Amino acid sequence: MELHLKIIGILLILLALLHIPFPKYFKWSLELKTLSLINRQMMITHTFFIALTIFLMGLLCLTCSKALITTILGQKIALGFGIFWSVRLFFQFFVYSTKLWKGKLFETIMHILFSILWTYFAIIFLLIFFK
Numbered sequence: 001m002e003l004h005l006k007i008i009g010i011l012l013i014l015l016a017l018l019h020i021p022f023p024k025y026f027k028w029s030l031e032l033k034t035l036s037l038i039n040r041q042m043m044i045t046h047t048f049f050i051a052l053t054i055f056l057m058g059l060l061c062l063t064c065s066k067a068l069i070t071t072i073l074g075q076k077i078a079l080g081f082g083i084f085w086s087v088r089l090f091f092q093f094f095v096y097s098t099k100l101w102k103g104k105l106f107e108t109i110m111h112i113l114f115s116i117l118w119t120y121f122a123i124i125f126l127l128i129f130f131k
Contacts, residue, residue, distance in 0.1 A: 001065075001069050001124070001127070001128060001131075002065045002066060002069060004124045005061045005062075005065035005068060005069070005124070005128075006061065006062060006065055008058070008061050008120070008121060008124060009058045009059065009060070009061030009062030009063075009065070010058070010062065011058070011117065011121075012054050012055070012057050012058025012061060012121075013054075013055055013058035013059065013062070014058075015054055015058070015117075016051045016052070016054040016055035016058060017051075017055075019047060019048075019050070019051035019054075020051075022047060023044070028043070028044070032044075057081060060077075068128060069128055074128075075128055075129050076129070078125045078126075078128035078129050079125070079126070079128075079129035081121070081125040082121075082122050082123075082124075082125030082126035082128075082129060085118050085121035085122040085125060086118075086122040086126070088118050088121075088122075089115065089118035089119055089122055092111070092114065092115050092118055093115070
């Protein structure tokens with residue numbers, strides 16, 4: 001299980017870093033122009049804090065994998081992470097519109113890959129708690 005947490009830690013840190021090019025890739029300078037200042041700044045701020053949270057979650061998995069598995073506090077943290085990623089998986093299928101990926105090769109591949117990733121994260125964290 002420790003190996004899985006190390007792998008997840010690396011993947012989460014990479015996922016957090018993937019947020020850096022979001023503004024340019026999603027053309028936020030154009031797309032967010034029509035939003036009010038508060039909504040534009042909330043979008044940017046929330047993206048930053050999501051990336052920071054994911055980065056810190058990854059860092060915790062890398063540096064404290066044994067404690068996450070063997071301590072009561074670690075197992076409760078793993079339960080929280082398992083719930084977090086389970087809810088993210090739910091959103092993947094029931095909140096995001098299929099119009100965003102159906103019939104588009106790259107987007108469909110990303111949808112499938114991230115669905116697998118969220119499932120992997122959720123299962124490992126929940127297994128730690130329920131073992």
